[in-house]
Every structure is written in structure tokens, then in C-alpha cells.
Amino acid sequence: EQQEEDTLRELRLFLRCVTDRLILDRRFKAFSKPVDKEQVPDYLTVVRHPMDLSTVLSKIDRQKYITVREYLHDVDQIWENALEYNPEDDPYDRQIRHRACALKDTVHAIIKDELKEDFERSCEQIKETR
Numbered sequence: 001e002q003q004e005e006d007t008l009r010e011l012r013l014f015l016r017c018v019t020d021r022l023i024l025d026r027r028f029k030a031f032s033k034p035v036d037k038e039q040v041p042d043y044l045t046v047v048r049h050p051m052d053l054s055t056v057l058s059k060i061d062r063q064k065y066i067t068v069r070e071y072l073h074d075v076d077q078i079w080e081n082a083l084e085y086n087p088e089d090d091p092y093d094r095q096i097r098h099r100a101c102a103l104k105d106t107v108h109a110i111i112k113d114e115l116k117e118d119f120e121r122s123c124e125q126i127k128e129t130r
């Protein structure tokens, strides 16, 4: 009913606010758009579930996330993919992995600091009833 739609609208506003801050952070530029499959032909053989911050924004607007947990599952996919595809002991891969770890720690710290437990519980409750 309307209260549920109000809750999900507030969830989308919160998730856009978090995602916009990640996209604005220069450290996370490499994560902001899908990896170009033409430039990196073996990417899809290594990374089974590609994800990036522009795709996350699109999913927010298409109302794909009912809970913060579902959102975090996609953002975690971004940095996990980067660690998996860029494992070499060379300066480029090491920089990507450092930034992937920063993305992980940043998004989890924002959620811990800014998400009220009761709000996530309300979202999880809505998810159960659907």
C-alpha cells in the first residue's frame, strides 16, 4: 500500500545518494562504466557477472532493489570482479585492486554510518510479502 511505496521511494533516494558519491570519487572512475567487451575480449570468460556503477544507477531507477542487501550484492560484485580479473603483481593491477578494496570499504562504511537498521528491516519485510 502507500506506506510501502513511500518506504521504497526513500530507499531509492538513499541508494542514488550513495551511488552518486561513489561515481564522483575519482578513485572509482574505472568502476563507473561497464568493461568494454570489444576492448577486453576475454573479460566475459573470466568474469561471469559483470557489474558497474552506471548499471547500479539504472537498476535503482528501474526499481530492481527492494532492500539495501540487494544493492550491496551488486556493488560487492563490482570490486570482486576487479580483484578476480586484475590479479597480477604489476603496478596497474595493484592499483586497480587497491581501488577495489577502497570501493568495498567506502560503501560498507557509508551504509553502516547512514542506514538505520529499522529502515532496512522495513524493506526486508516488504520483500518477504512480495
Ligand SMILES: O=C(C1CCC1)N1C[C@@H]2C[C@H]3C[C@@H](O)[C@@H](O)[C@]2(C1)O3
Residues within 6 Å of the ligand: 030, 031, 035, 036, 039, 040, 081, 082, 085, 086, 096
Ligand atoms: O577490470 C577492469 C576494470 C578495472 C575495474 C574494472 N578492466 C579489465 C581491463 C584490464 C585492465 C587494462 C585495460 O584493458 C582495461 O580495459 C581494463 C578494464 O583494466
